[in-house]
Amino acid sequence: MLTVVGMGPAGLHLMTPAARDAVENADALVGGKRHLAQFPAFCGEKFALGANIPELLAWIESRQDKNVVIVASGDPLFYGIGTRMVAHFGLERVRIIPGISAVQYLCAQAGIDMNEMWLTSSHGRSVNFDELARHNKVAMVTDGQCGPKEIAAQLVARGKGYRWMVIGENLAMENERLHWLPVSEVGAEYEMNAVVILDER
Numbered sequence: 001m002l003t004v005v006g007m008g009p010a011g012l013h014l015m016t017p018a019a020r021d022a023v024e025n026a027d028a029l030v031g032g033k034r035h036l037a038q039f040p041a042f043c044g045e046k047f048a049l050g051a052n053i054p055e056l057l058a059w060i061e062s063r064q065d066k067n068v069v070i071v072a073s074g075d076p077l078f079y080g081i082g083t084r085m086v087a088h089f090g091l092e093r094v095r096i097i098p099g100i101s102a103v104q105y106l107c108a109q110a111g112i113d114m115n116e117m118w119l120t121s122s123h124g125r126s127v128n129f130d131e132l133a134r135h136n137k138v139a140m141v142t143d144g145q146c147g148p149k150e151i152a153a154q155l156v157a158r159g160k161g162y163r164w165m166v167i168g169e170n171l172a173m174e175n176e177r178l179h180w181l182p183v184s185e186v187g188a189e190y191e192m193n194a195v196v197i198l199d200e201r
Helices: 017-024 053-061 081-089 102-110 129-134 148-157
Strands: 002-006 028-031 045-048 068-072 094-097 118-121 137-141 164-169 177-182 193-198
Touching: 002 017, 002 081, 017 068, 017 094, 028 053, 053 081, 068 081, 081 094, 102 137, 102 164, 102 177, 102 193, 129 148, 148 164, 148 193
Parallel strands: 002 068, 002 094, 028 045, 028 068, 118 137
Antiparallel strands: 137 193, 164 177, 164 193
């Protein structure tokens, strides 16, 4: 059985009991190095997840008789690895245990309701900024290539500099920071983050 577990934004404290139970009962554990480091007592096989997805798929295929668990940040079906696993192995062979996404966590910390919010990601993807600018309320998982500064510049270029951007840095970590800024004033570099863009505060 293959199980994909959402760990939440960071650390173990936001993992659900079902997610913790899946890891405890795993024969093999897959995840990024920082994810695997959070399970120092795990004694089974480990596979450090990198960019080589075909290698991972072959590794999982060769362990069909094992209970393999993939741990991932956030929610594995919100622009996460869960989508790729279901597409490859089929839903009958994959169990998904959802986690709290960075967007959910940021909205909870900032007191922003998620009703009528357009959800997207710039993580490893090209962004349709015209579509983004069309929506009144947007939440976005970002990456190092397209973060708050780049998003703000594109919105300003489209006449949307009056809007508000809520930037959540290092969410659920000890150095977590939240910033509320007009889009026109966003120009700094921010550490690992997610953003919400609003028409009004």
